[in-house]
Amino acid sequence: MFYLDHNATSPLRPESLSAVTNVLSLGGNPSSIHAKGRAARAIVEDARERIADLVNGAGAQVIFTSGATESNNLALFGAAEGSLEGDDSKAGGRITRLFVTAIEHSSVLATATRLAERFPWVRVATLPVTADGVIDLEGLRVALREGKGRALVAVMAANNETGVVQPIAEVSRLAREAGALLLVDAVPAAGKIGIDFALCDYLTLSAHKMGGPQGVGALLVRAGAPLAPQLVGGGQQQGLRAGTENLPGIAGFGVAAHVLRDAPGERDRIAHLRDHFETRLKEIAPEAVIFGTSAPRLCSTSCFAIPGLTAETALIGLDLDGVMLSSGSTCSSGKVAVSHVLAAMRVEAELASCALRATFGWNSTVEDINAATSSLLKLRERIRAREAA
Numbered sequence: 001m002f003y004l005d006h007n008a009t010s011p012l013r014p015e016s017l018s019a020v021t022n023v024l025s026l027g028g029n030p031s032s033i034h035a036k037g038r039a040a041r042a043i044v045e046d047a048r049e050r051i052a053d054l055v056n057g058a059g060a061q062v063i064f065t066s067g068a069t070e071s072n073n074l075a076l077f078g079a080a081e082g083s084l085e086g087d088d089s090k091a092g093g094r095i096t097r098l099f100v101t102a103i104e105h106s107s108v109l110a111t112a113t114r115l116a117e118r119f120p121w122v123r124v125a126t127l128p129v130t131a132d133g134v135i136d137l138e139g140l141r142v143a144l145r146e147g148k149g150r151a152l153v154a155v156m157a158a159n160n161e162t163g164v165v166q167p168i169a170e171v172s173r174l175a176r177e178a179g180a181l182l183l184v185d186a187v188p189a190a191g192k193i194g195i196d197f198a199l200c201d202y203l204t205l206s207a208h209k210m211g212g213p214q215g216v217g218a219l220l221v222r223a224g225a226p227l228a229p230q231l232v233g234g235g236q237q238q239g240l241r242a243g244t245e246n247l248p249g250i251a252g253f254g255v256a257a258h259v260l261r262d263a264p265g266e267r268d269r270i271a272h273l274r275d276h277f278e279t280r281l282k283e284i285a286p287e288a289v290i291f292g293t294s295a296p297r298l299c300s301t302s303c304f305a306i307p308g309l310t311a312e313t314a315l316i317g318l319d320l321d322g323v324m325l326s327s328g329s330t331c332s333s334g335k336v337a338v339s340h341v342l343a344a345m346r347v348e349a350e351l352a353s354c355a356l357r358a359t360f361g362w363n364s365t366v367e368d369i370n371a372a373t374s375s376l377l378k379l380r381e382r383i384r385a386r387e388a389a
């Protein structure tokens with residue numbers, strides 16, 4: 001089996017697996033005041049520090065969630081609702097405008113749509129990207145100047161389909177100049193590029209994209225940024241996210257973040273594999289198009305198309321050869337639909353229907369790449385033979 005789908009989910013790192021299993025047998029509720037509870041609390045607090053460390057944040061800023069989907073929901077709904085309450089001068093007033101880029105993950109885009117229904121005074125606008133998939137900064141500057149009231153801006157640190165990195169420092173500067181709040185979805189970018197939470201008000205992470213377990217994520221929130229809890233009940237996590245913490249998941253998440261932070265060689269190795277893949281791809285299919293290459297990209301992601309070879313056909317052929325990669329975005333990879341990200345980059349629908357995504361991670365090998373390119377070569381030759389017939 002050759003796994004090239006790390007942006008969908010990265011296999012569990014062995015260090016995370018042992019943390020998860022150890023904690024599963026340990027048990028304990030972090031809210032209990034007895035010894036077992038205190039041991040559980042120490043595990044949670046330790047993980048908080050390690051995760052915050054990865055993005056230059058502080059442990060106290062970390063709220064554990066069930067994953068990045070929940071984190072994005074909590075940030076957007078929580079900010080809009082939280083901005084209605086409390087000390088206006090501190091909170092900066094109610095949020096009346098939400099700007100999202102056209103390439104955000106569906107957990108941001110769908111939440112923005114729901115938010116506009118639930119808070120009718122919030123105007124939602126979609127920010128375009130360039131043909132390289134980078135946010136149009138001038139468009140953002142103009143958008144922030146227009147309209148009244150406080151704005152919230154959601155820009156991902158890097159795109160999960162193309163790997164294109166967004167200019168977060170510039171986005172942050174524009175947002176701050178306009179008194180706007182900034183949510184950064186750092187799911188595929190964390191640990192691959194430097195992320196500085198000091199530039200953001202809210203930041204989203206997911207454990208399973210960095211070799212941690214599935215079903216656990218985090219939202220970092222700047223002290224003083226508005227946030228109303230979306231899950232209420234017990235007073236866990238300073239009342240911001242009720243529910244007994246997912247202790248094994250959090251332990252595995254903390255370890256994954258720690259291992260990733262201390263593995264700078266891993267990034268170089270992954271970048272080398274990605275470059276090797278793209279060089280081989282161009283050798284076997286010179287007509288192949290690789291998306292987003294004029295912009296800075298994550299070392300882990302290659303989004304490409306071989307014209308004439310549809311993603312649907314390719315995925316079946318690759319799967320028969322034991323090669324696993326995906327088409328379009330992770331969460332819609334079950335259904336082969338044209339990616340909203342490529343559409344926003346104005347990629348023609350026919351070419352976009354051929355788009356595939358190979359993503360590499362901590363345990364990727366050169367054998368994975370060779371298997372993928374051999375399988376793609378076979379598929380391409382079959383198509384060319386059919387065309388010639």
Ligand code: PMP
Binds near residue numbers: 160188
């Ligand atoms: N944001 C981005 C950019 C993602 O790629 C994903 C996962 N596909 C999510 C959010 C949602 O993450 P989770 O699976 O943890 O809910």
